[in-house]
Amino acid sequence: MENNFYYTKNYGILNFESVNMLKKRTTLKDIAEKLGISVATVSRALKDHPEISQRIKDHVALLVESMHYRPNSFAVHLKNQHSNMIGVIIPKIVHFHSSTILSGIIAKAQELNYQVLICESGKDAESERINTTALINTGIDGLLVSLSNNNFSEDFFGELHAEGFPMVFFDKVPTTISSHKVLTNDYTGAFLATEHLIKNNYQKIAHFKGQKGARNTQPRFNGYLAALEKYKLHYEPKFVIECEKCTEEEGFNVTMATMQQDERPDALFCVNDEMAIGALSALRKLNIEVPSQVGVVGFSDLTAGKYITPSLTTIAQSGIEIGHKAAELLIKEIHNKLKNDNVFQQHIIEPILIIRDSSSR
Numbered sequence: 481m482e483n484n485f486y487y488t489k490n491y492g493i494l495n496f497e498s499v500n501m502l503k504k505r506t507t508l509k510d511i512a513e514k515l516g517i518s519v520a521t522v523s524r525a526l527k528d529h530p531e532i533s534q535r536i537k538d539h540v541a542l543l544v545e546s547m548h549y550r551p552n553s554f555a556v557h558l559k560n561q562h563s564n565m566i567g568v569i570i571p572k573i574v575h576f577h578s579s580t581i582l583s584g585i586i587a588k589a590q591e592l593n594y595q596v597l598i599c600e601s602g603k604d605a606e607s608e609r610i611n612t613t614a615l616i617n618t619g620i621d622g623l624l625v626s627l628s629n630n631n632f633s634e635d636f637f638g639e640l641h642a643e644g645f646p647m648v649f650f651d652k653v654p655t656t657i658s659s660h661k662v663l664t665n666d667y668t669g670a671f672l673a674t675e676h677l678i679k680n681n682y683q684k685i686a687h688f689k690g691q692k693g694a695r696n697t698q699p700r701f702n703g704y705l706a707a708l709e710k711y712k713l714h715y716e717p718k719f720v721i722e723c724e725k726c727t728e729e730e731g732f733n734v735t736m737a738t739m740q741q742d743e744r745p746d747a748l749f750c751v752n753d754e755m756a757i758g759a760l761s762a763l764r765k766l767n768i769e770v771p772s773q774v775g776v777v778g779f780s781d782l783t784a785g786k787y788i789t790p791s792l793t794t795i796a797q798s799g800i801e802i803g804h805k806a807a808e809l810l811i812k813e814i815h816n817k818l819k820n821d822n823v824f825q826q827h828i829i830e831p832i833l834i835i836r837d838s839s840s841r
Contacts, residue, residue, distance in 0.1 A: 506547040506548055506549040506550075507549075508522045508523055508549075510547065510549075511540060511543045511544065511547065511549060514543055514547075515536075515539055515540065515543065517536065521536065522540055525537045525540040525541075526540060526544070550613075562621050562814065563619045563620060563621055564593060564594050564595060564621065565594065565595045565596070565597055565618070565619070565620045565621060566589060566594050566595075566596055566597070566620055566621055566622050566623065566624060566807070566810055566811070566814075567596075567597045567598075567599065567612075567615035567616070567618070567620040567622070567623045567624070568582065568585060568596060568597070568598045568599065568623075568624045568625075569599050569601055569608060569611060569612055569615070569623065569624070569625045569626065570582070570598065570599070570600060570601065570626045570651075571600070571601050571602070571626060571627075571628045571629060571652070572600060572602075573598065573600045576753070576780060576782045576783070576799075577651075577780045577797055577799050578626075578651075578799075579799075580799030580800055580803070581626075581650065581651060581799040581800070581802050581803040581806075582598065582803060583799075583800060583803060584799060584800040584801065584802060584803020584804045584805075584806075584807070585624060585803040585804075585806060585807045586803075587800075587803070587804065588803065588804045588807035588808055588811075589807050589811070592807070592808070592811050594621075594807075594811060597615060597618060597620060599611035599612070599614070599615055601628040602628070604628055604630055605628055605630050605632070605633070607628075608627070608628045608636075609636050612625075612636070612637075612640075616640075616645070621646065621814045622645070622646030622647065622648075622810045622811070622813060622814045623640075623645065623646070623647045623648075623810075624647075624648050624649075624650055624806050624807065624810055625637060625647060625648075625649050625650070626649070626650050626651040626652045626653075627649070627652045627653065627654060627695060628652075629652075629691055629693040629694045629695070630693045632693065634654040634655070634656045634657055637649075637654060637657060638654075638656065638657050641657055641659055646810060646813040646814045647659060647660075647810070647813075648660040648661070648662065648806050648809045648810040648813065649661045649662075649663075650662045650663065650802055650803075650806040651663055651664065651696075651802060652694070652695040652696065653695070658824055659824050660809045660810075660813065660824050660825050660826070661824070661825075661826045661827070662802050662805045662806040662809065662826075662827045662829070663802070663826075663827075663828060663829065664696075664797045664798070664802065664828075664829050664831055665828050665829065665830050665831055666696045666699035666700045666703065666831075667699040667700070667702055667703040667706070668703060668830060668831060669700065669703065669779060669795040669797070669831035669833075670699070670700035670701070670702070670703025670704045670707075670749070670779070670795075671703035671704070671706050671707045672703075672795065672831065672833045673703075673704075673749050673777045673779065673793075673795055673833065674687075674703065674704045674707035674708065674749055674777075675707045675710070675711070676777065676793065676833055676835065676839060677747045677749060677775050677777060677839060678707060678708075678711045678713065680771075680775060680839055680840055680841055681841065682746050682747035682775050682839075683713060683746060684716070684719065684743075684744075684745040684746045684747065685704075685708070685713070685719070685745060685746075685747040685748075685749055686719035686720070686721070686738060686745035686747065686748050686749070687701065687704045687719065687720045687721070687748075687749050687750075687751075688721050688723055688731065688734055688748060688749070688750045688751055688755050688759070689701055689720055689721060689722045689723060689751055690722075690723065690726055690751040690752070691722075691723065691724060691725075691726060692722060694726075696751075697751065700751055700779065701720070704749060718741075718743075719738075719745050721734050721738065723751065723755065726751055726752055726754060726755055727754055727755070727758070728754045728755070728757050728758035728761070729758060730755065730758065731750060731754060731755035731756060731757065731758025731759045731761075731762070732758035732759070732761050732762045733758075733762075734755075734758075734759075735748065735758065735759040735762035735763060736762045736765070736766070739762065739763065739766055739768060739774070740766075745774070746773070746774055746775070747774060747775040747776070747777075747839070748774065748775070748776045748777070749777050750776070750777065750778050750779065751779055752778060752779050752780050753778035753779065753780045753781065753782040753784075753785050753792060753794055754778075754782070755778065756776050756777065756778030756779075756785075756792055756794070756838075757778070757782070757784065757785070757788060757792065759776055760776055760788065760790070760792070760838065763776070770790050770838055771790065771837065771838055771839050771840055771841045772841055775793075775838065775839040775840075775841065776792065776793070776838040776839060777792075777793045777794065777795075777838070777839050778792050778793070778794040778795070779794060779795045779797075780794065780795065780796075780797055781794045781795065781796040781797065781834055782794070785836070786836070789837075790836070790837035790838045791836035791837045791838065792836055792838050793833075793834065793835050793836045793837075793838050793839040793840070794834050794836070795831045795832070795833060795834070796831060796832040796833075796834050797829070797831055798829045798831070798832070801829055802829055805827050805829075809825060809827075
């Protein structure tokens with residue numbers, strides 16, 4: 481597949497498919513330890529310094545190849561002037577919540593005289609590593625990262641962070657890396673959604689749960705459980721369906737299957753609005769009235785949710801605010817304005833319940 485690089489005045493989209501990247505980055509220190517020599521000697525050997533013997537140079541060259549060492553180009557760049565470019569790694573670009581966050585990032589970056597390069601990880605950890613490497617090699621000043629759903633190891637970004645590269649995590653953030661983070665309070669959002677259904681006299685509330693690897697899946701599930709517990713409603717495991725793609729089509733299919741069981745729920749709390757819109761379509765096909773027979777609540781406040789019939793109750797995530805704050809934090813970090821802080825900043829954006837016709841009875 482041909483590699484593409486798209487760049488415009490205001491932002492760029494990068495898609496690199498063939499940049500070699502190991503799961504663990506080899507450093508000069510690793511090579512030095514293997515050979516029992518100093519890091520300085522390895523560095524000079526790589527620069528073909530005349531004081532280093534040919535034998536050492538040959539040994540270093542062999543290890544560079546076998547250990548897949550790559551120069552730490554961002555460290556070299558940091559010694560020079562700023563490029564006034566920041567990079568963004570995000571699982572999916574064509575997605576309502578992601579696109580609103582990106583709009584916030586771009587707007588704030590423009591305000592602060594920065595340009596933005598964007599890479600889509602495709603919800604794949606390997607692609608995430610490849611594209612991050614490619615971004616860094618362009619000479620960006622810093623990086624904004626929303627982790628892919630299938631990134632079960634945080635070592636790669638942990639090493640980058642430990643080396644001092646300016647980074648801020650947003651939306652889908654790591655649990656093992658102490659760093660600046662900006663995210664939605666998914667737990668509270670799910671609690672508010674479930675509580676709203678309970679207060680509208682729904683008793684058997686199903687939850688169409690997110691993907692197993694998604695970082696917002698468990699907090700939203702926990703919020704759902706907490707609301708059931710607070711209002712002393714029985715938790716029914718068969719009413720919790722773990723979804724794979726979380727699309728409109730899957731929402732339709734899961735609802736068709738769920739609502740044709742002998743015992744069926746009287747409300748659906750969906751992990752996102754796409755699932756909820758699919759659910760509403762299935763309920764229409766089954767001639768089940770919404771909200772009188774079944775209530776439906778989504779999560780993310782898609783624009784389409786305002787205009788479908790019935791209009792969709794949802795949780796607004798304030799993507800623009802997340803993008804603004806993440807970009808602002810990163811650019812402050814780039815200019816060393818946060819270096820005196822002893823604690824990394826974590827900004828949690830509180831969600832808002834948007835009540836519409838699909839859940840009020």
